[in-house]
Amino acid sequence: xxxxxxxxxxxxxxxQFLEGWSVFWQNPLGKIGVTLLGIFALMAFSSFIPPLxxxxxxxMTGVDxxxxxxxxxxxxxxxxxxxxxxDIFSQLLAGARIAFMVGVSAAFMSIFLGTAFGMIxxxxxxxxxxxxxxxxxxxxxxxxxxxxxxxxxLFGQLNIWTIVLIIALxxxxxxxxxxxxxxxxxxxxxxxxxxxxxxxxHIRIIFRHIMPNVLPLAFLYMTFRVTAAIIIEAxxxxxxxxxxxxxxxxxxxxxxxxxxxMFKALYWLLPPGICISLITLSFYMIGRAMDEVLDPRLRRExxxx
Amino acid sequence: MALLEVEDLxxxxxxxxxxxxxxxxxxxxxxxxxxxxxxxxxxxxxxTVGMSLMGLLxxxxxxxxxxxxxxxxxxxxxxxxxxxxxxxxxxxxxxxAAMNALNPVKKVADQIxxxxxxxxxxxxxxxxxxxxEGLFQLVGVPKERMRDYPHQYSGGMKQRAVIAMALACxxxxxxxxxxxxxxxxxxQAQILEETRLLQEQLGISIIFISHxxxxxxxxxxxxxxxYAGELxxxxxREEVFDSPAHPYTRALLSSFPTLTGNREMxxxxxxxxxxxxxxxxxxxxxxxxxxxxxxxxxxSPAWTELFPxxxxxxxxxxxxxxxx
Amino acid sequence: xxxxxxxxxxIIQILVSFFVILTVLFLLFxxxxxxxxxxxxxxxxxxxxxxxxxxxLGLREPIWRQYLVYVKNFFTGDFGYSFHYxxxxxxxxxxxxxxxxxxxxxxxxxxxxxxxxxxxxxxxxKGKPLDSWMTIGALVTHTVFLPWLALILIxxxxxKLGWFPITGIISEEIWLDPDAGALAKAxxxxxxxxxxxxxxxxxxxxxxxxxxxxxxxxxLKEDYILTARAKGLRESVIRDRHAAPNxxxxxxxxxxxxxxxxxxxxxxTETVFTWPGIGRxxxxxxxxxxxxxxxxxxxxxxxxxxxxxxxxxxLYAYLDPRIRY
Numbered sequence: 001x002x003x004x005x006x007x008x009x010x011x012x013x014x015x016q017f018l019e020g021w022s023v024f025w026q027n028p029l030g031k032i033g034v035t036l037l038g039i040f041a042l043m044a045f046s047s048f049i050p051p052l053x054x055x056x057x058x059x060m061t062g063v064d065x066x067x068x069x070x071x072x073x074x075x076x077x078x079x080x081x082x083x084x085x086x087d088i089f090s091q092l093l094a095g096a097r098i099a100f101m102v103g104v105s106a107a108f109m110s111i112f113l114g115t116a117f118g119m120i121x122x123x124x125x126x127x128x129x130x131x132x133x134x135x136x137x138x139x140x141x142x143x144x145x146x147x148x149x150x151x152x153x154l155f156g157q158l159n160i161w162t163i164v165l166i167i168a169l170x171x172x173x174x175x176x177x178x179x180x181x182x183x184x185x186x187x188x189x190x191x192x193x194x195x196x197x198x199x200x201x202h203i204r205i206i207f208r209h210i211m212p213n214v215l216p217l218a219f220l221y222m223t224f225r226v227t228a229a230i231i232i233e234a235x236x237x238x239x240x241x242x243x244x245x246x247x248x249x250x251x252x253x254x255x256x257x258x259x260x261x262m263f264k265a266l267y268w269l270l271p272p273g274i275c276i277s278l279i280t281l282s283f284y285m286i287g288r289a290m291d292e293v294l295d296p297r298l299r300r301e302x303x304x305x
Numbered sequence: 306m307a308l309l310e311v312e313d314l315x316x317x318x319x320x321x322x323x324x325x326x327x328x329x330x331x332x333x334x335x336x337x338x339x340x341x342x343x344x345x346x347x348x349x350x351x352x353t354v355g356m357s358l359m360g361l362l363x364x365x366x367x368x369x370x371x372x373x374x375x376x377x378x379x380x381x382x383x384x385x386x387x388x389x390x391x392x393x394x395x396x397x398x399x400x401x402a403a404m405n406a407l408n409p410v411k412k413v414a415d416q417i418x419x420x421x422x423x424x425x426x427x428x429x430x431x432x433x434x435x436x437x438e439g440l441f442q443l444v445g446v447p448k449e450r451m452r453d454y455p456h457q458y459s460g461g462m463k464q465r466a467v468i469a470m471a472l473a474c475x476x477x478x479x480x481x482x483x484x485x486x487x488x489x490x491x492x493q494a495q496i497l498e499e500t501r502l503l504q505e506q507l508g509i510s511i512i513f514i515s516h517x518x519x520x521x522x523x524x525x526x527x528x529x530x531x532y533a534g535e536l537x538x539x540x541x542r543e544e545v546f547d548s549p550a551h552p553y554t555r556a557l558l559s560s561f562p563t564l565t566g567n568r569e570m571x572x573x574x575x576x577x578x579x580x581x582x583x584x585x586x587x588x589x590x591x592x593x594x595x596x597x598x599x600x601x602x603x604x605s606p607a608w609t610e611l612f613p614x615x616x617x618x619x620x621x622x623x624x625x626x627x628x629x
Numbered sequence: 630x631x632x633x634x635x636x637x638x639x640i641i642q643i644l645v646s647f648f649v650i651l652t653v654l655f656l657l658f659x660x661x662x663x664x665x666x667x668x669x670x671x672x673x674x675x676x677x678x679x680x681x682x683x684x685x686l687g688l689r690e691p692i693w694r695q696y697l698v699y700v701k702n703f704f705t706g707d708f709g710y711s712f713h714y715x716x717x718x719x720x721x722x723x724x725x726x727x728x729x730x731x732x733x734x735x736x737x738x739x740x741x742x743x744x745x746x747x748x749x750x751x752x753x754x755k756g757k758p759l760d761s762w763m764t765i766g767a768l769v770t771h772t773v774f775l776p777w778l779a780l781i782l783i784x785x786x787x788x789k790l791g792w793f794p795i796t797g798i799i800s801e802e803i804w805l806d807p808d809a810g811a812l813a814k815a816x817x818x819x820x821x822x823x824x825x826x827x828x829x830x831x832x833x834x835x836x837x838x839x840x841x842x843x844x845x846x847x848x849l850k851e852d853y854i855l856t857a858r859a860k861g862l863r864e865s866v867i868r869d870r871h872a873a874p875n876x877x878x879x880x881x882x883x884x885x886x887x888x889x890x891x892x893x894x895x896x897x898t899e900t901v902f903t904w905p906g907i908g909r910x911x912x913x914x915x916x917x918x919x920x921x922x923x924x925x926x927x928x929x930x931x932x933x934x935x936x937x938x939x940x941x942x943x944l945y946a947y948l949d950p951r952i953r954y
Contacts, residue, residue: 138646140886141934145893146911146927150654153915153923154661231774235897238776239912253777257901262780263788273777281772359859392861400856408853410874410950420860454950470860 020293030289036282040275044100047093057087059094059247070265080267083259088252092271095249099230099279102164102248106229109168111222114175115214119206121176122183133180136173144170144228145235152241160243163236167229175221182214216294223287227280234276249276306377307334308477308510309358314371316353316362323582327353327366329534335527337477340504340511342521342542344557345531348578351514354531355480357381358512359396360388375478394424397471399481399500406467407455413466414441414451420473440469444499461492468500472507479504482514497524518557522546527614530554533578533589540615550617552594588620596621632946632953639942643935650931654924655699659692668920671712682709703928709921713914718925722907726929728798729906731818733895733933736826740833741884747834748841748880749873755846763838771835775894779828779901786824793824796903825902832894833887840883845876878949885941888934896930907933 024030050057056064064077067085071077079088121132148166152158158166186192186209195205236242237250240258249272255261256268316328328350335341343351356362358373360380372379380391400406408416417440418433428436434451441448444465455463464484471479484500485493501524504511515521521528528545530538530553538551549555556574576593579585588594591601601620609622658665666688670679683689686709687698702708708718744767751763787795794800803809803817848854849872857871896908903909907926914922946952 134642134645137642138649141646141889141938142650142931143889143892143896143934146896146908146930149911149915150923150927151657153918153920154657156662227772232893234774235776235893239897239900240916253774253780257776257780262784266784269777269780269784273774273781276774276777277769277772280774281769284768284772361855361859389861389863392859394861398856398859400852400859405852406856408857408871408875410948411871416856419862423860423862423866454954456951457954470856 024289024293027289027292029285033282033285033289036278037286040096040279040282041100043093043096047090047097050087050090050093057090059086059091060245062086062090070259070261070268072265072267079271080265082252082255082268083261088268088271091247091252092249092275094247095252095272095275096279098160098246098248099234099276102160102167102233103226103230103279103283106164106167106171106233107222107225109165110171110225110229111175111218113168114172114221115179115211115218117172118176118179119183119210119214122180123187123202123206123210125184129180132176136176139170140173142170145232148232148236149239149241158241158243160233160246163233163243164229167232171225171228175218175225178217178221179214182217183210186210186213220287220290220294223283223290227283227287230276230280230283249273308337308376309335309512310372310374311354311358312372312374314354314357314373315369316350316357317367317369318363319365319367320582326369326581326584327534328357329584330370331531331534331536332371333529333536333539335478335510335512338508338510339527340513340525341527341529342513342515342525343529343531344515344518344521346516346574346578349531350534351531352482355398355482355512355514358478358480359392359398360385361392390424393420393476394474395476396478396480397474397476399468399471399479399484401483401486407463409455411454412452413455413458417466417470417473420470424474436473437469440472441466443472443503444469460488461496464488464492464496465499468496468503472503472509475507476509478510478512480512480514483516484513485520486515486517493520500524518546518554530557533584534581535589535618537590537619538617540612544612544615550611550615550622551590551619552596553590556593588618635946635952636943639939643939647932647935651700651703651928652696654928655696658924659695669709671710671715673712673715674710685709708925711914711922712919713917713922718921721922722910722925722929725905725907725910726933728904729895729899729908729933732822732825732829732899732904732906733892734937735822736829737833737884737888737891739826740830741837741880743830744834744837745841745873745877745880748838749845749868749876751838751842752845752849752876753868760842764842767835767838767842769835770831771833771839773831775828775832776897776901778831779825779898782824782828783901794821796901797821798904821902821904825898825904828898828901829891829894833891836887837880837883841876841880844879845872848872848876851875874948878945881941881945881948885938885945888937888941892930892934 056062064085067081070081070083072080077087082088117132121129147170192209195209234250237248238254240254242248242251252272262269312332314328314331318325318327331354345351368381373381414437417437421428421433421436438448446462446465485496513521513525522542525542527541529536532553538554549558560574574593579589587602587604588606591597606618606620608616608618610616669686670682687695706719711718711721714721747763751760754760783795787793798821800817803813854872857867899906899909900912907929911923911926
């Protein structure tokens with residue numbers, strides 16, 4: 001079994017990574033995705049600069065003393081100001097930070113849960129498996145956005161971390177399915193059998209032998225989960241249930257919509273929407289490109305008959 | 306004139322590593338009502354030959370040289386539409402049923418009558434359905450199973466349906482590609498027997514492709530042995546099966562149990578066929594040949610006629626006969 | 630025979646799922662801070678009415694009895710009174726349900742059909758510019774932020790061009806006009822539905838297109854496609870009758886799997902276009918702290934998603950004989 005060997009010893013992980021990266025980079029989707037993401041990362045990192053330049057550029061509290069309403073782009077406010085005279089450009093930068101924070105942390109948590117539950121279900125089998133997978137079935141049919149809404153109506157205003165946590169709690173089943181089936185096939189492999197015979201505990205087998213083999217797949221799903229989390233947070237903020245202490249792109253759209261500026265202030269309506277759409281697109285493209293790196297089937301030439 | 310005449314056929318596949326020369330200079334002919342078997346390991350080009358006869362090479366496949374004359378017409382140079390009309394009407398195929406040769410979401414009978422309807426506009430649907438009933442009877446599938454889907458059939462029944470499908474348009478030539486592989490031995494023997502009877506009754510020519518020389522010898526009048534894209538031995542069943550000349554043919558014969566005869570020790574042929582992207586000079590079998598000499602790597606062996614029809618490509622026979 | 634077992638199993642699974650959702654929501658309701666009574670009973674209600682409702686909802690009973698009453702009430706449709714509307718919740722959402730079903734089902738069906746059709750064409754033209762453009766288009770429309778897309782569509786087609794109404798489902802002047810016939814009314818609703826439907830359509834068809842495309846590419850490698858070609862069938866017949874029906878099966882599955890995602894989008898679309906459906910009702914109820922309305926809307930939406938899942942299962946069984954027989 002060729003596959004076995006490759007999976008068991010991975011001494012040159014760095015070389016593997018480089019090889020994977022070169023395939024990834026050859027893929028136009030991967031290239032565009034990473035470039036776009038790089039731009040957004042730059043935006044997120046530079047989001048602290050405008051308030052330092054002048055307090056009036058603070059995305060949340062900074063108000064231009066000379067402007068009390070929404071005004072179009074100028075040298076002073078590159079993308080104009082919102083209804084209270086706050087700078088849209090610095091809000092956009094702050095929004096990038098929030099998007100990364102929400103997207104990456106929610107995705108990380110849901111992937112953690114999904115991988116853990118998937119490995120346990122696949123490895124343990126039996127009752128544990130059935131229980132976890134039925135639970136996954138139930139969660140999967142629930143629309144996450146509406147779940148967060150009903151929780152908001154029960155528990156009141158949710159802060160950004162609670163939102164992240166809820167998204168993570170409701171987004172693991174998809175991953176766990178995939179990881180489970182991977183764990184199921186791994187379980188049959190000789191090296192797991194060997195480890196079991198050698199007296200390794202279940203925990204040790206799961207962490208030492210199964211986890212390294214399912215992690216690449218988990219990371220692939222992480223990119224898709226990032227997009228899901230960003231969209232849900234943005235939608236929630238757009239509907240007016242976001243964390244009032246943060247400036248997210250969804251929040252910006254809510255302001256332009258709710259304050260009745262959408263027909264007059266295109267300079268305000270366009271940027272946040274474009275940003276949400278593009279960051280989603282870039283993660284999505286990266287996911288698809290990674291898919292091709294991890295699934296050599298797609299790279300295969302049409303073989304001779 | 307022979308029904309089918311293939312001259313110097315060479316086929317390549319474009320791959321990332323370069324041109325994979327799957328078939329090299331293959332020539333043979335087939336008379337009306339006769340059957341011919343091609344035998345070789347997987348990857349020897351036998352299926353490629355079969356597919357090229359129907360113009361069904363995969364997208365990266367290309368005929369590099371040669372002619373395929375069917376009823377005197379070169380089917381390599383006719384238009385795609387003419388080719389489409391020729392397929393199944395004149396040349397049909399029996400696929401391996403273990404392959405997904407039948408569409409899983411369509412009723413078996415519909416898949417057969419579809420072929421009939423595609424090739425004769427005068428036939429009504431009811432008439433086509435009656436013909437399918439006749440075909441089912443011919444191959445021995447109960448006609449109650451006509452409305453069933455492929456997954457409801459057993460392996461043997463699927464294979465029979467595939468044979469019925471091949472007969473649907475009363476073709477002059479059938480190409481049977483590993484038609485019994487993956488069936489159990491008893492069903493395999495039944496189907497082979499039925500195939501032979503059908504062929505004799507209906508007078509259809511058959512090209513039979515298999516990796517198993519004993520099966521081919523059971524069914525075919527003539528046998529061609531292929532190795533690494535080349536035909537290495539060709540002759541009647543008796544000549545090739547009973548007095549094999551090429552070392553590869555002999556190795557093949559000792560690596561398969563006969564269907565009926567005594568089971569000898571199976572001797573797998575050691576080694577692997579050469580890489581066809583950059584085929585070696587000289588005889589292609591020499592690296593696995595126990596009788597190879599230094600000369601084998603220098604000269605590509607030419608055909609030597611042992612009997613008027615029994616030909617072999619091996620340098621040892623060239624030497625015996627002396628330079629011509 | 631097989632199909633009966635398959636559907637029975639699915640129905641039981643769906644009922645269990647719903648029961649779990651119902652129960653968890655009850656537990657959360659009890660766990661949430663604050664007084665359950667004040668959450669369920671409109672403060673502006675007269676004391677007698679309030680007492681009557683408290684008794685009906687079993688809010689003063691021990692918790693296990695409360696749960697039983699809650700389950701019973703769900704099945705008899707007693708959801709309490711909406712604070713905002715001052716009417717039984719069931720009546721409120723019952724009126725909105727058809728609007729949601731109309732918008733949701735028509736846009737899902739349309740986007741699935743178009744996605745399947747275009748995915749088929751893209752796969753058939755693999756590697757050509759047409760395929761690249763379709764794939765890129767699908768990626769972009771699929772990832773665009775839905776509420777923003779809705780706003781942009783309103784901006785362009787309703788505000789700038791004035792082709793469609795900005796929001797709502799009906800024009801009063803037509804519906805109040807005694808002379809207006811059923812056709813005029815239907816056309817009016819259709820006119821209002823174009824933009825919300827276009828929004829949902831854009832978001833969905835791309836993913837169906839991409840799934841159909843890759844599924845079709847896999848299917849075209851199948852042996853029965855080679856058989857079909859060997860049979861001398863026309864290329865269009867091979868594509869439409871042999872490859873597409875098989876390739877569309879994973880799309881049907883994915884429609885089912887993405888229903889939850891779709892209903893999120895449905896609620897957002899309804900909200901932006903003030904389309905009077907249950908999704909918008911849920912958003913509205915949450916913003917108004919109208920818990921009885923929010924709870925009932927949520928449960929009804931969950932029920933709709935589960936029922937739609939069942940419909941997809943039945944459709945799948947109908948399309949794939951391997952399940953039917």
